[in-house]
Amino acid sequence: xxxxxxxxxxxxxxxxxxxxxxxxxxxxxxxxxxxxxxxxxxxxxxxxxxxxxxxxxxxxxxxxxxxxxxxxxxxxxxxxxxxxxxxxxxxxxxxxxxxxxxxxxxxxxxxxxxxxxxxxxxxxxxxxxxxxxxxxxxxxxxxxxxxxxxxxxxxxxxxxxxxxxxxxxxxxxxxxxxxxxxxxxxxxxxxxxxxxxxxxxxxxxxxxxxxxxxxxxxxxxxxxxxxxxxxxxxxxxxxxxxxxxxxxxxxxxxxxxxxxxxxxxxxxxxxxxxxxxxxxxxxxxxxxxxxxxxxxxxxxxxxxxxxxxxxxxxxxxxxxxxxxxxxxxxxxxxxxxxxxxxxxxxxxxxxxxxxxxxxxxxxxxxxxxxxxxxxxxxxxxxxxxxxxxxxxxxxxxxxxxxxxxxxxxxxxxxxxxxxxxxxxxxxxxxxxxxxxxxxxxxxxxxxxxxxxxxxxxxxxxxxxxx
Amino acid sequence: xxxxxxxxxxxxxxxxxxxxxxxxxxxxxxxxxxxxxxxxxxxxxxxxxxxxxxxxxxxxxxxxxxxxxxxxxxxxxxxxxxxxxxxxxxxxxxxxxxxxxxxxxxxxxxxxxxxxxxxxxxxxxxxxxxxxxxxxxxxxxxxxxxxxxxxxxxxxxxxxxxxxxxxxxxxxxxxxxxxxxxxxxxxxxxxxxxxxxxxxxxxxxxxxxxxxxxxxxxxxxxxxxxxxxxxxxxxxxxxxxxxxxxxxxxxxxxxxxxxxxxxxxxxxxxxxxxxxxxxxxxxxxxxxxxxxxxxxxxxxxxxxxxxxxxxxxxxxxxxxxxxxxxxxxxxxxxxxxxxxxxxxxxxxxxxxxxxxxxxxxxxxxxxxxxxxxxxxxxxxxxxxxxxxxxxxxxxxxxxxxxxxxxxxxxxxxxxxxxxxxxxxxxxxxxxxxxxxxxxxxxxxxxxxxxxxxxxxxxxxxxxxxx
Numbered sequence: 050x051x052x053x054x055x056x057x058x059x060x061x062x063x064x065x066x067x068x069x070x071x072x073x074x075x076x077x078x079x080x081x082x083x084x085x086x087x088x089x090x091x092x093x094x095x096x097x098x099x100x101x102x103x104x105x106x107x108x109x110x111x112x113x114x115x116x117x118x119x120x121x122x123x124x125x126x127x128x129x130x131x132x133x134x135x136x137x138x139x140x141x142x143x144x145x146x147x148x149x150x151x152x153x154x155x156x157x158x159x160x161x162x163x164x165x166x167x168x169x170x171x172x173x174x175x176x177x178x179x180x181x182x183x184x185x186x187x188x189x190x191x192x193x194x195x196x197x198x199x200x201x202x203x204x205x206x207x208x209x210x211x212x213x214x215x216x217x218x219x220x221x222x223x224x225x226x227x228x229x230x231x232x233x234x235x236x237x238x239x240x241x242x243x244x245x246x247x248x249x250x251x252x253x254x255x256x257x258x259x260x261x262x263x264x265x266x267x268x269x270x271x272x273x274x275x276x277x278x279x280x281x282x283x284x285x286x287x288x289x290x291x292x293x294x295x296x297x298x299x300x301x302x303x304x305x306x307x308x309x310x311x312x313x314x315x316x317x318x319x320x321x322x323x324x325x326x327x328x329x330x331x332x333x334x335x336x337x338x339x340x341x342x343x344x345x346x347x348x349x350x351x352x353x354x355x356x357x358x359x360x361x362x363x364x365x366x367x368x369x370x371x372x373x374x375x376x377x378x379x380x381x382x383x384x385x386x387x388x389x390x391x392x393x394x395x396x397x398x399x400x401x402x403x404x405x406x407x408x409x410x411x412x413x414x415x416x417x418x419x420x421x422x423x424x425x426x427x428x429x430x431x432x433x434x435x436x437x438x439x440x441x442x443x444x445x446x447x448x449x450x451x452x453x454x455x456x457x458x459x460x461x462x463x464x465x466x467x468x469x470x471x472x473x474x475x476x477x478x479x480x481x482x483x484x485x486x487x488x489x490x491x492x493x494x495x496x497x498x499x500x501x502x503x504x505x506x507x508x509x510x511x512x513x514x515x
Numbered sequence: 516x517x518x519x520x521x522x523x524x525x526x527x528x529x530x531x532x533x534x535x536x537x538x539x540x541x542x543x544x545x546x547x548x549x550x551x552x553x554x555x556x557x558x559x560x561x562x563x564x565x566x567x568x569x570x571x572x573x574x575x576x577x578x579x580x581x582x583x584x585x586x587x588x589x590x591x592x593x594x595x596x597x598x599x600x601x602x603x604x605x606x607x608x609x610x611x612x613x614x615x616x617x618x619x620x621x622x623x624x625x626x627x628x629x630x631x632x633x634x635x636x637x638x639x640x641x642x643x644x645x646x647x648x649x650x651x652x653x654x655x656x657x658x659x660x661x662x663x664x665x666x667x668x669x670x671x672x673x674x675x676x677x678x679x680x681x682x683x684x685x686x687x688x689x690x691x692x693x694x695x696x697x698x699x700x701x702x703x704x705x706x707x708x709x710x711x712x713x714x715x716x717x718x719x720x721x722x723x724x725x726x727x728x729x730x731x732x733x734x735x736x737x738x739x740x741x742x743x744x745x746x747x748x749x750x751x752x753x754x755x756x757x758x759x760x761x762x763x764x765x766x767x768x769x770x771x772x773x774x775x776x777x778x779x780x781x782x783x784x785x786x787x788x789x790x791x792x793x794x795x796x797x798x799x800x801x802x803x804x805x806x807x808x809x810x811x812x813x814x815x816x817x818x819x820x821x822x823x824x825x826x827x828x829x830x831x832x833x834x835x836x837x838x839x840x841x842x843x844x845x846x847x848x849x850x851x852x853x854x855x856x857x858x859x860x861x862x863x864x865x866x867x868x869x870x871x872x873x874x875x876x877x878x879x880x881x882x883x884x885x886x887x888x889x890x891x892x893x894x895x896x897x898x899x900x901x902x903x904x905x906x907x908x909x910x911x912x913x914x915x916x917x918x919x920x921x922x923x924x925x926x927x928x929x930x931x932x933x934x935x936x937x938x939x940x941x942x943x944x945x946x947x948x949x950x951x952x953x954x955x956x957x958x959x960x961x962x963x964x965x966x967x968x969x970x971x972x973x974x975x976x977x978x979x980x981x
Binding site for chain 1: 547548607608610671672673713715717723724725726727728729730731732733734735736737738739741742743744745746748749752753754756788792793794795796797798799800807810811814816817818819820821822823824825826827828829830831832833834835836837839840841842844846868871877878913914915916941942943944945
């Protein structure tokens, strides 16, 4: 389809697409809190079937159901090629509620932005993809290739049950390439895509000092779980933000020169980032003399995501807390094993005398990088250039995480992630949003990408045979 | 009054006293949360007036009202002597609710124990004192001396407005001696009293890293308020529980040899304390080779009472928190100045590069010790011996805190604290309770103490004149 025709079709489809998205966003599908799962699954199935897709709801291997969707190529299409979309229907918890300017589960449009929990991560992307399919059906009388969906419901809690489904249903989900769930424009309005993903070891560190909270006057002789946890954490990362846990860096695969070159060319606007988040301190890469692009793509992290102990309400409560807890997220790079990370951290705690602190894994995932030189990667980039005003950006892997390793391993296919977010989307934070103009462009990109998909992959195979 | 007669009167008074106390406990008077203040004040006034006392509600100097109560000596009593009771009508927050086995504000008797927030600290003590007065009125036809009450409503938030009332109404509250609000039996069932109190510097340490919570993937280059706070706290107290803040120990008045001797004789049952709280680690005094009695009475503390940052709910939320907060309680000994402590801590933070962490005072109070050899002290001890089966214990000061310094300074009088708690009272924690037998003994002790009060003080004065 021509670029101009696509533009017209997309414009026309917007009112219905936005209504569909709003309805989807009203489900408070917080997987961490086990909320609204069955009704969201029903709605996802309905969205696919309403536009002629087949579905299967897979629940036999545990966890929240995985929705499989299938659309076959039209008579003019190439049924020998299949594109797989990976999405998730679950969202992050909306807390803290009092920082939202609109209701998190009552989607609200303000100044061309649609606000709701999950709109950028990742309900908006699913609706954009379904809308692209609908446009192709209407404009071309059928689809240019087979299209599959895998839509899971536990991404925000680390996809703990996804791997068995990928292994068991490997033929069902078989495809030639995969568009991953998310993406957004960066601070310079460039669409930012990735061909890989960081891994994760998300854990809880818990120190139990007593069976009950005590009056704080006993602090003269009773040990304090909060002090223990603070002292233990301080041995794991120093004031210069250097990770001090022995074995943490084991097995890391050095990036190739090609990957390093790509990363060195990635855009990164320090000032824009500082302003966006309202940062009070300089980037930590500055003091360490590191290129933040390298840190973003190639360096693992160790982040305290949460701390809680004792009294956290208003004013003073003079309590000596019975326990203290930290939630910690280590983002991993290819070669690191989350279970080895957990073991290293527990060993570090024990070796430093903190045998009273237990590290438990909440979510472990390995990192993944696609072959950066696959023609699918080039096709996604090329079609993005037709839609977006600025040169797109495609990094070897994201700074964020998802269950991409399991996909790559089970399905053996190239993966590129792109989506409808923007730099201010506030994914995982209050006031999450997408801009409707970005949503429109995201639909247009998927229309063009699907249109030329089969041809782009066939060219490659022929080239390879020649 | 004779011991046996007292016993009979007290027994008889119990049903009414317990009903009165239950009604008092139903007010959720949480000063930190500004709850139920006016209705509790009305009820306190009613309790005093119902048994013939005069009252004044003082509110002209700010804060929650201070209730003044007055009962004059009967015709057979000595109107030249006045005993002052200090109590407070406010209570600690009940949180965490889910750890209570009964409703915190629905007083419930189980196995001879009365459970409710504030029953031990300190609503039970006020009702015990009023019951003793009622018994003396009924049994003797009048009171043996003048009795005053000062009942404030901000003790649990550090009595921030009490000092002006004491200064302004110094004549109204003038007395010869004071019984302080609280006390309890220790692990060996000895009534445990104090003639002084530790001070307090309760503060909040706040680190703000950004204006919004961020996706934790940015941890590769964005600094983290939670890590900053952890690193800063770890510089303030080491793993051996030694306080490292320069100036913290400035001005401490060395205890006298007499005080040291008394403290070395205090009971302290380590095993019982470990069992009571379900401690997972040995007492910190053990590793430091310190007598826990000394630590309890003579050593200042630095206790983390609360930690909060980022996501503290169930499961994983991959957030890089915008801020982090610690609540910290330093218990002070005579000579330490809470404002100097605050200044030392802020200077320590700044000197260690943590200028992004702000320390703010929530509650500052100096420590106080009465003259341990005053005849009032001896009289309280002697009358306790008549009531309690085991030898009473009276320490130079408590490990806990209250606004005693302001009393001692404004009113110049000896102060002894005693009350109706037990070792398992769980003051400031869920499932606070008193035992009804202790309550009964507490009433009996106050009857006997008031009976002989004027004579005990007169003897002293005559002796002094001789």
